[in-house]
Amino acid sequence: MGTLPELFPEILSKGRRNVPKDLSLEDIARLSGVSRSTVSRVINDQPYVSQKNREKVLRIIREHNFQPNLAARALASQRSRVIGVLIPHDVSDLFADPFFPILLKGITLASNELGYGVTLWLSTVRNHHRSFYDSVFNESLIDGLIIASATFDETFLKWLSNFRKPSVFVGAAPSSMPNVSFVDVDNRNGGFMATRHLLDIGCHRIGMIEGRQKQSSSDQRREGYIEALEKADIPIDPELIIPHGNYTESGGYEAMKRLLVRDVDGVFAASDIMALGAMRAIREAGLRVPQDIAVIGFDGVPYGAISNPPLSTISQPIDLLGEETARTLVYVLDNDVPHALYKILPVALVVRESTSRMVD
Amino acid sequence: MGTLPELFPEILSKGRRNVPKDLSLEDIARLSGVSRSTVSRVINDQPYVSQKNREKVLRIIREHNFQPNLAARALASQRSRVIGVLIPHDVSDLFADPFFPILLKGITLASNELGYGVTLWLSTVRNHHRSFYDSVFNESLIDGLIIASATFDETFLKWLSNFRKPSVFVGAAPSSMPNVSFVDVDNRNGGFMATRHLLDIGCHRIGMIEGRQKQSSSDQRREGYIEALEKADIPIDPELIIPHGNYTESGGYEAMKRLLVRDVDGVFAASDIMALGAMRAIREAGLRVPQDIAVIGFDGVPYGAISNPPLSTISQPIDLLGEETARTLVYVLDNDVPHALYKILPVALVVRESTSRMVD
DNA sequence: AATATATATGGGAACGCTCCCAGAATTGTT
DNA sequence: AACAATTCTGGGAGCGTTCCCATATATATT
Numbered sequence: 001m002g003t004l005p006e007l008f009p010e011i012l013s014k015g016r017r018n019v020p021k022d023l024s025l026e027d028i029a030r031l032s033g034v035s036r037s038t039v040s041r042v043i044n045d046q047p048y049v050s051q052k053n054r055e056k057v058l059r060i061i062r063e064h065n066f067q068p069n070l071a072a073r074a075l076a077s078q079r080s081r082v083i084g085v086l087i088p089h090d091v092s093d094l095f096a097d098p099f100f101p102i103l104l105k106g107i108t109l110a111s112n113e114l115g116y117g118v119t120l121w122l123s124t125v126r127n128h129h130r131s132f133y134d135s136v137f138n139e140s141l142i143d144g145l146i147i148a149s150a151t152f153d154e155t156f157l158k159w160l161s162n163f164r165k166p167s168v169f170v171g172a173a174p175s176s177m178p179n180v181s182f183v184d185v186d187n188r189n190g191g192f193m194a195t196r197h198l199l200d201i202g203c204h205r206i207g208m209i210e211g212r213q214k215q216s217s218s219d220q221r222r223e224g225y226i227e228a229l230e231k232a233d234i235p236i237d238p239e240l241i242i243p244h245g246n247y248t249e250s251g252g253y254e255a256m257k258r259l260l261v262r263d264v265d266g267v268f269a270a271s272d273i274m275a276l277g278a279m280r281a282i283r284e285a286g287l288r289v290p291q292d293i294a295v296i297g298f299d300g301v302p303y304g305a306i307s308n309p310p311l312s313t314i315s316q317p318i319d320l321l322g323e324e325t326a327r328t329l330v331y332v333l334d335n336d337v338p339h340a341l342y343k344i345l346p347v348a349l350v351v352r353e354s355t356s357r358m359v360d
Numbered sequence: 361m362g363t364l365p366e367l368f369p370e371i372l373s374k375g376r377r378n379v380p381k382d383l384s385l386e387d388i389a390r391l392s393g394v395s396r397s398t399v400s401r402v403i404n405d406q407p408y409v410s411q412k413n414r415e416k417v418l419r420i421i422r423e424h425n426f427q428p429n430l431a432a433r434a435l436a437s438q439r440s441r442v443i444g445v446l447i448p449h450d451v452s453d454l455f456a457d458p459f460f461p462i463l464l465k466g467i468t469l470a471s472n473e474l475g476y477g478v479t480l481w482l483s484t485v486r487n488h489h490r491s492f493y494d495s496v497f498n499e500s501l502i503d504g505l506i507i508a509s510a511t512f513d514e515t516f517l518k519w520l521s522n523f524r525k526p527s528v529f530v531g532a533a534p535s536s537m538p539n540v541s542f543v544d545v546d547n548r549n550g551g552f553m554a555t556r557h558l559l560d561i562g563c564h565r566i567g568m569i570e571g572r573q574k575q576s577s578s579d580q581r582r583e584g585y586i587e588a589l590e591k592a593d594i595p596i597d598p599e600l601i602i603p604h605g606n607y608t609e610s611g612g613y614e615a616m617k618r619l620l621v622r623d624v625d626g627v628f629a630a631s632d633i634m635a636l637g638a639m640r641a642i643r644e645a646g647l648r649v650p651q652d653i654a655v656i657g658f659d660g661v662p663y664g665a666i667s668n669p670p671l672s673t674i675s676q677p678i679d680l681l682g683e684e685t686a687r688t689l690v691y692v693l694d695n696d697v698p699h700a701l702y703k704i705l706p707v708a709l710v711v712r713e714s715t716s717r718m719v720d
Numbered sequence: 721a722a723t724a725t726a727t728a729t730g731g732g733a734a735c736g737c738t739c740c741c742a743g744a745a746t747t748g749t750t
Numbered sequence: 751a752a753c754a755a756t757t758c759t760g761g762g763a764g765c766g767t768t769c770c771c772a773t774a775t776a777t778a779t780t
Binding site for chain 3: 756759760770776
């Protein structure tokens, strides 16, 4: 790649610098005929300002479109009103799955509404090392951290142990950190409901495609699957549980190929993306969904609704998951909560054509 | 909704506050036996520090895991090394489309690598008004702005006219701002290639589904479509151009229904999502893709590759679009460029089954 | 009317850096 | 050896807030 200037085919003229200086608190104070302190009280909605002065200051602020300087505020108050969102592993194909984007949307909307900004830090293979966390993700500008990940490596855990600000995990926290706040969905119950639904429509040999083993979301979904089968007095066949779907379409596809030779009539995939891959494998084998094999996913991503056939799923309130995570963190920040908090959100069964076989 | 405490089923114990105070520049200076100024020079990689002192300071910094306070830095230097990403319209279903998330990933990765943080601001119907921009999106903590949007309303444009920091648009800037930096893809050429490809495989009556009229990306794609037909001496039939696909699946579906009665044998949709909707309509009408109607989209989103049938498309380098946008903004910030810059990125034809009819 | 109490106001210090400038130490030049 | 040029170093001022404290003013209580 060349230097940047040569990458630009044309240069249009428009200066952007030498802008007039912003007004400061002091300026507003002078203009309103009060002191800096009074203006500060007005801005922060504090008591001990006379009605008359408050209105006057507010008017001047509005007239001059005054914005307090956040850097100065952060420096003086030791709070930035910014929260960080960190994904502590490679994100190369993370954004192909709508889960994270929707989560991020929820986090950002809720944070913005609570008066917090959100800053995002992503890791790639090439910057994934301690100094990424240390130098780029500088603690001093964020008040707290939301950690969105399902897997945690050593580098990250070591770094995190020195991180001294409140943090909240989306999904389960690492097992090495039992006393940390998190917000999660009811994975186990979701696995149960999915499997129960397949049984209800008449499936007898139900396979499961796991995301990744030793990953709590996937493990809990499997537990739900097993529980549903056990309650129905169906023996668990380990051959029907394929561990490594990797939460990818091709992972689901490969896993399904292995299930096809084991003659299943229903499949529960631990994510919608894997379910889509599974349906592709079924189609290529010349079988039909749901007539020959019923398929249900997990997540409730928008694409499931428009796939061919539309995909039944356990829908997670992903938006809400993000929002609740943000609210939890902000709550901790604004109230100086000395404990870890957690919250489990419910999931819901969404029935579409991919399991419509025997339901009337 | 109840108050937050009651939303949490259980409270685990772990204090988080009263953390020890961070070290400051001054502390590092004292520990290294030099002055604050020297430490500052080391941190900022400036000259005029003896080799001996530089190493010593660096060692102390590493030993104590010192992180300069960004708020203080921002206040003193008037630069925060944070850039903002703003989506100035309702994002409710924006994240259903992978375009934006992938863009955001590109922006964030490139920014992080250049030492900048990214903060994200989203708007919803309920917070979309002037004070959202004024009060939440406070200028003082960002050095510049990336504006990712295809449509601009009055509220936003008015606000933007007062925004005095460098900004770069993703996609075309509003027509009212001719002299502003932007990074875009070659939409016109993409429209041309898509249409040319449909002609190449033998289509004669080619419909187009637009995203939204008066939106430069969609308009340019249509221009390319028209150019390709004209060069092939095929008269333009305005009946075959459906203006309001809205870049949604259902929009594409409805648009296709209108094209079906006009007997097309090929369709160019201005986005992949709309193309998927179009394929659904074709399927429901009992016709086959590509045998009866060939379909090509625009974007190159991951889902196109796994749809049924896999979707041909004009693939945009979305990652790169985000990265280049961030690099452009950072370049402007770091070099005090007094002009607007722009860059057009190339697109590529990706042939999959949805147009595989007559190719051998 | 005198005093206690609550409310209101302003100024100083601090937050932790950067930047400028004065001066010291080192190196180069005649 | 004397001086100029260059490299290096430290201290002061300033960035625009918040927070604390001293003091002034209004209100309530006897």
